[in-house]
Amino acid sequence: MNRKSKVALSVLLCATTSVAIAGVFPATKPQGKLGTIYVNPYGNSPLTAIIDLGSNTISDVSVMVKGKGRNGVDISYDVGMQNILTSDGIPVFGLYADHNNQVEVSYLKDGQKIEETYSIMTNPVSSQSIDTNNVTRIPTAEVKKIASGFEDRLYMVNSHTYLTDGSKITWAARKPPGAPKIEGALAGGSAAFEAEPQTYIVDTNGDIRWWLNSEAVFDAESWDLADRGYFMGFNDTGKGSYTFVQGSTFGTFNLLGKVEQKRLPRGYVDASHEMLRGDNGNFFIRVAKRDYMNDVGDQVITVRDQILELDEFDNVVDRWDLNVIFDPYRDALLSALDIGAVCVNVDLDAAGQTMDMDELKKIAYGDTPGVGAGRNWAHVNSIEYDASDDSIILSFRHQGVAKVTRDKQVKWILAPREGWNDELSQKLLTPVDIDGKPIKCTDKGVCEDDFDFTYTQHTAWLNKSNGNVTVFDNGDGRGHDQPAIPTMKYSRFVEYKVNEQDMTVQQTWEYGKERGYDWYSPITSNVEFAEDKNTMFGFGGSVHLYNRGERTIGKINEIDYDSKEVKVEIDVLSAKNNNTHYRARIVDLNSQFGF
Structure with missing residues (x-):
């Protein structure tokens, strides 16, 4: 590699590094027509999520978290408009721990009914108090x-x-x-x-x-x-x-x-x-x-x-x-x-x-x-x-x-x-x-x-x-x-x-x-x-x-x-x-x- 090529490569590397430091990454494409999925949105409840509204206006929202395995229980609920506005998104409740959950969502947007399926991965959950007296991590x-x-x-x-x-x-x-x-x-x-x-x-x-x-x-x-x-x-x-x-x-x-x-x-x-x-x-x-x-x-x-x-x-x-x-x-x-x-x-x-x-x-x-x-x-x-x-x-x-x-x-x-x-x-x-x-x-x-x-x-x-x-x-x-x-x-x-x-x-x-x-x-x-x-x-x-x-x-x-x-x-x-x-x-x- 000649000196000019090395200089060019150095400039490219520096430019790439500076872009990374500035936090300008390629945008992650949302799974559906709405915004980002935030798992555990308040940091306290790891089996929940919010599907962010982004700049969208929606209504008539229904959610179904699909049950896991043969005997898994589907959890379904409707979301009211006040709750959507308060969450600035669709609240997702009922996820399984340590699982790639399948969540079906339907809503109206611009007068059109939209049905989507989201995949939401969660972490395991555990009690903070685990010692020799514990029989299991959680009840x-x-x-x-x-x-x-x-x-x-x-x-x-x-x-x-x-x-x-x-x-x-x-x-x-x-x-x-x-x-x-x-x-x-x-x-x-x-x-x-x-x-x-x-x-x-x-x-x-x-x-x-x-x-x-x-x-x-x-x-x-x-x-x-x-x-x-x-x-x-x-x-x-x-x-x-x-x-x-x-x-x-x-x-x-x-x-x-x-x-x-x-x-x-x-x-x-x-x-x-x-x-x-x-x-x-x-x-x-x-x-x-x-x-x-x-x-x-x-x-x-x-x-x-x-x-x-x-x-x-x-x-x-x-x-x-x-x-x-x-x-x-x-x-x-x-x-x-x-x-x-x-x-x-x-x-x-x-x-x-x-x-x-x-x-x-x-x-x-x-x-x-x-x-x-x-x-x-x-x-x-x-x-x-x-x-x-x-x-x-x-x-x-x-x-x-x-x-x-x-x-x-x-x-x-x-x-x-x-x-x-x-x-x-x-x-x-x-x-x-x-x-x-x-x-x-x-x-x-x-x-x-x-x-x-x-x-x-x-x-x-x-x-x-x-x-x-x-x-x-x-x-x-x-x-x-x-x-x-x-x-x-x-x-x-x-x-x-x-x-x-x-x-x-x-x-x-x-x-x-x-x-x-x-x-x-x-x-x-x-x-x-x-x-x-x-x-x-x-x-x-x-x-x-x-x-x-x-x-x-x-x-x-x-x-x-x-x-x-x-x-x-x-x-x-x-x-x-x-x-x-x-x-x-x-x-x-x-x-x-x-x-």
């Missing part, structure tokens, strides 16, 4: 039964995996000037109530079709309380997102992985279990109060006993202090609890043990069963807003189910009679049969007829079709006692009709007692009526929790309301042994994408 599902007509169901599951070395943070102990010295930390609270979230959607073939990266909301190495806690309290807002609470924060996320996370209002901490958007447009959150002076003069952080109502601008418009409204010293159920599992605080070595009233009064303040403000006497795990009379219905794991009015008056209580003071005992509902005749029950709640109270229950939500209250009756401490043999325990889906004028309650529906201990879910769980399929949908989040060395089952069920036939049963298995799940929800794609 897995085993399908037991899917009845005809239920093949297109999708279920969002809220699981967690314990941190390898536990929580590194607790609230600092403080006491007011002149306070007497007592045993245990004065601050208490439940800051250490945390675990890495595993949030995903399974289809009726047991495949994971959506995954939210845990680091989107949780950082186990952070010392900032905004990064810690239990990610839970999911409720469909009806506006393309889900609510959530986590420690000192609350917010919303959508199925594309967009997360809006905010700190709780000043003075409030330890949000967990429940956040929902009421029919009045406001948000209801179960929190705790910091720097609370209890009735014995101790300055404490309360535990799961405060309800906040926030408007759309996050202003606190109302508050329910349950220490004042109820009796924080009622111990009728607390004295009968199996302290081996209280919510998701699990100590298998303490399984079957109970505590008496003296112990409940003396135990250190904090996230432990006990009486008095600063201890876990209430354990509110669900809120329901009743627009008919502007009130809230609460599930107190350690007390019962109750309705409270806007002016902070107790309207009714669904619980056994034992332990209530004179004032609150006037609010107790009387069980009746189908003819309205009273059913005889002991003070501990053991009844003669076809009626049973709930014990350590979760999710007292309204059946919107008939106004009844649906409850997941976990069943620990049933009859305010521990059975002679642990395997005598059982859980139920149950529904009650409350007559507020007569102050009576009728049990109208139940399922689960007949399935015994193998269906028993000691903690967590939820149930609600699914009007579209006329089923009672429920999730036992802790089945086989006490079976050492086994993966805990989160049991998804849909039970026909009329025949009580099992229409759906899917077992979700934890990624670690003896790890619990929290809730599952039916996914409404029209609510998420159709607006």
Whole structure:
């Protein structure tokens, strides 16, 4: 090669290099008539994508993500115009992990219907918390039964995996000037109530079709309380997102992985279990109060006993202090609890043990069963807003189910009679049969007829079709006692009709007692009526929790309301042994994408 040729080649190489550095590459040709495909558009949800609009204007959009293999489930949904504009493209939901997904899209453009097929490759998904205790990288599902007509169901599951070395943070102990010295930390609270979230959607073939990266909301190495806690309290807002609470924060996320996370209002901490958007447009959150002076003069952080109502601008418009409204010293159920599992605080070595009233009064303040403000006497795990009379219905794991009015008056209580003071005992509902005749029950709640109270229950939500209250009756401490043999325990889906004028309650529906201990879910769980399929949908989040060395089952069920036939049963298995799940929800794609 002569010198002139070498110079020419050098110039060409330099020109090529400079073009590359400037970022001017040949444009990638789009697969279809629209723009670029962005997989995992917000960096949080790797099984989603957006097909960018580019400069196009489209309408009448439908999407189908094709199922994988012989038994794969197709996921289809329509996309509303507001959602298209918000995404600046077509949202693609329901991709398989580590797979070249085939996605069929149809839309109108310039009056012409266009049908296209896109290939979208995804990466594998994995939990961030993988160590020697893991059985699998992520939870897995085993399908037991899917009845005809239920093949297109999708279920969002809220699981967690314990941190390898536990929580590194607790609230600092403080006491007011002149306070007497007592045993245990004065601050208490439940800051250490945390675990890495595993949030995903399974289809009726047991495949994971959506995954939210845990680091989107949780950082186990952070010392900032905004990064810690239990990610839970999911409720469909009806506006393309889900609510959530986590420690000192609350917010919303959508199925594309967009997360809006905010700190709780000043003075409030330890949000967990429940956040929902009421029919009045406001948000209801179960929190705790910091720097609370209890009735014995101790300055404490309360535990799961405060309800906040926030408007759309996050202003606190109302508050329910349950220490004042109820009796924080009622111990009728607390004295009968199996302290081996209280919510998701699990100590298998303490399984079957109970505590008496003296112990409940003396135990250190904090996230432990006990009486008095600063201890876990209430354990509110669900809120329901009743627009008919502007009130809230609460599930107190350690007390019962109750309705409270806007002016902070107790309207009714669904619980056994034992332990209530004179004032609150006037609010107790009387069980009746189908003819309205009273059913005889002991003070501990053991009844003669076809009626049973709930014990350590979760999710007292309204059946919107008939106004009844649906409850997941976990069943620990049933009859305010521990059975002679642990395997005598059982859980139920149950529904009650409350007559507020007569102050009576009728049990109208139940399922689960007949399935015994193998269906028993000691903690967590939820149930609600699914009007579209006329089923009672429920999730036992802790089945086989006490079976050492086994993966805990989160049991998804849909039970026909009329025949009580099992229409759906899917077992979700934890990624670690003896790890619990929290809730599952039916996914409404029209609510998420159709607006």
